Amino acid sequence: MLKILKRKSRPLGKDRTGIKVGIPRFLNVWSTHQFWVGFFQYLGVGKIIFSSETSEEQYRTYGKGRITMDSCYPVKALAGHIGELLHKDINLLFVPMIYSLPSFLKGHVLDTLSCTRVMMSVENIKAGFLRERDEFKERGIAFVSPFVPFGEPELLPKYLYEALKDHIPYLTLEETGKAVKEGFKALESFERRMREKSLEIIRWCAKNQRPALLVLARPYHMDPGIGHEIDAEFQPYGYPVLWYNYLPLEDWLLEWLFGQEIKAGIIKSPFDISDVWTSSYSSNTNEIIWGAKFAARLPWITGVIRLSSYECGMDQPTFTPVQKIVESSGTLFFKFGELDETKPAGSVKIRVETIVYYLDRYSPKIIEEKLAKLDKIPPEITK
Numbered sequence: 240m241l242k243i244l245k246r247k248s249r250p251l252g253k254d255r256t257g258i259k260v261g262i263p264r265f266l267n268v269w270s271t272h273q274f275w276v277g278f279f280q281y282l283g284v285g286k287i288i289f290s291s292e293t294s295e296e297q298y299r300t301y302g303k304g305r306i307t308m309d310s311c312y313p314v315k316a317l318a319g320h321i322g323e324l325l326h327k328d329i330n331l332l333f334v335p336m337i338y339s340l341p342s343f344l345k346g347h348v349l350d351t352l353s354c355t356r357v358m359m360s361v362e363n364i365k366a367g368f369l370r371e372r373d374e375f376k377e378r379g380i381a382f383v384s385p386f387v388p389f390g391e392p393e394l395l396p397k398y399l400y401e402a403l404k405d406h407i408p409y410l411t412l413e414e415t416g417k418a419v420k421e422g423f424k425a426l427e428s429f430e431r432r433m434r435e436k437s438l439e440i441i442r443w444c445a446k447n448q449r450p451a452l453l454v455l456a457r458p459y460h461m462d463p464g465i466g467h468e469i470d471a472e473f474q475p476y477g478y479p480v481l482w483y484n485y486l487p488l489e490d491w492l493l494e495w496l497f498g499q500e501i502k503a504g505i506i507k508s509p510f511d512i513s514d515v516w517t518s519s520y521s522s523n524t525n526e527i528i529w530g531a532k533f534a535a536r537l538p539w540i541t542g543v544i545r546l547s548s549y550e551c552g553m554d555q556p557t558f559t560p561v562q563k564i565v566e567s568s569g570t571l572f573f574k575f576g577e578l579d580e581t582k583p584a585g586s587v588k589i590r591v592e593t594i595v596y597y598l599d600r601y602s603p604k605i606i607e608e609k610l611a612k613l614d615k616i617p618p619e620i621t622k
C-alpha cells in the first residue's frame with residue numbers, strides 16, 4: 240500500500256516540497272516507521288512514500304536477480320522493496336542502516352542492537368542495483384543510507400545530518416536535532432496507542448474469562464509477506480491475538496505479574512530478563528524473551544505462537560529457552576519456523592485447526608491454574 244502523507248509546517252522558510260522520499264517497508268523499519276514519518280514531516284519534504292508490503296510478486300518482479308549473497312528471506316525481500324520504489328515518483332531513496340533500536344528494555348539489558356544482517360542488508364542489496372550500471376543515478380534518485388544507532392539517540396542528529404545535508408536544502412544540525420525529537424514523539428505516541436489497545440484486549444479477556452494468544456516473532460513478521468498472516472488465522476475462531484512488542488506496561492499490571500519474584504530477589508525489576516537470558520545484546524531477542532515471560536504469567540494468554548524465518552541464525556539459540564519459559568507455566572506453545580516467500584497455506588490451515596482444538600480444550604484449565612499462582616486480581620484489570 241502506498242502512503243502519501245501530508246506535510247506539517249516547517250521551521251525554516253525554504254521550500255522542500257519538491258523532495259519526494261521513498262522508504263522501503265523492510266526489517267526494522269516495521270518497528271520504527273513512525274519515527275521516520277515524524278522526522279521527514281518536520282523537515283517539510285513534499286512526499287513520503289513507503290513501498291508495499293512484501294509479496295511474492297514484488298520479489299519476483301523487482302527483486303530476483305539482485306541478491307548478491309545468501310541470507311534469510313526478510314533480508315532478500317529488501318531487493319523487491321528497493322526495486323519497486325525505483326518505479327515510483329521519488330527522488331530520494333532513504334534506506335536506514337539500523338544498528339540499534341529503541342527499546343522499553345533499555346537500561347535493563349546489556350544492549351539493544353539489531354541483528355547484524357538488518358544493518359548490513361542495505362549495502363548488500365544495494366550492490367545488486369549497481370552490478371551492471373548505477374540504476375539509482377540513471378533514474379535521478381539519490382540513495383541515502385545513514386548509520387542509525389537508535390540505542391544512542393544523542394548521536395542521531397549528527398549521522399542523519401551528515402547523510403541528508405547534500406539532499407535537503409538549508410538543512411542544519413540544529414534543525415535535524417529538532418526533527419529527531421519529532422520523530423521520537425511520533426513513535427512514542429504510536430506505541431502508546433498500540434499498548435493501550437493490547438490492554439483493552441486483556442481487560443476484555445479478564446472480564447469474560449476468555450483466552451488470548453500471544454505472537455513471539457520479529458517485528459517484521461507483521462508484514463503479510465514475511466509472517467504470512469498466520470496470527471490472523473486464529474481470529475475467526477474467537478481468539479484475540481496480542482503481539483509481544485506492544486504489550487501493556489502499566490505498573491500495577493507488571494507488579495501483579497512479577498512482584499512475587501522481585502520480592503523473592505529472583506529479578507530486580509519487571510523488565511529484568513537476566514534470570515533466563517544472560518547475553519542480552521539483541522533488542523528483538525530481548526523483547527521476545529521478555530514477551531515469553533509475560534505470556535507465562537498472564538493468565539488469559541493460554542497459547543503462544545512463535546514465528547521464525549528460514550535461515551534466521553539469530554532465532555536459533557532462543558527456540559529452546561523461549562519454549563521452556565512458556566511451557567513451564569502450562570501455557571501452550573506452537574512454532575511456525577522456516578517461513579520464506581511462499582505461504583504454506585494448506586499446512587497452516589490444518590495446523591491452526593489442530594491448535595484451536597487444543598486451545599479450546601485446555602484454555603479454561605490453564606487460566607485457572609495461572610490465576611492460582613498469582614495474588615488477587617488487581618481491580619484495574621476489570622475497569
Ligand code: SF4
Nearest residue numbers: 311354356551552553
Ligand atoms: S533476525 Fe533473523 S530473520 Fe531477522 S535479519 Fe537477522 S537473520 Fe534475518
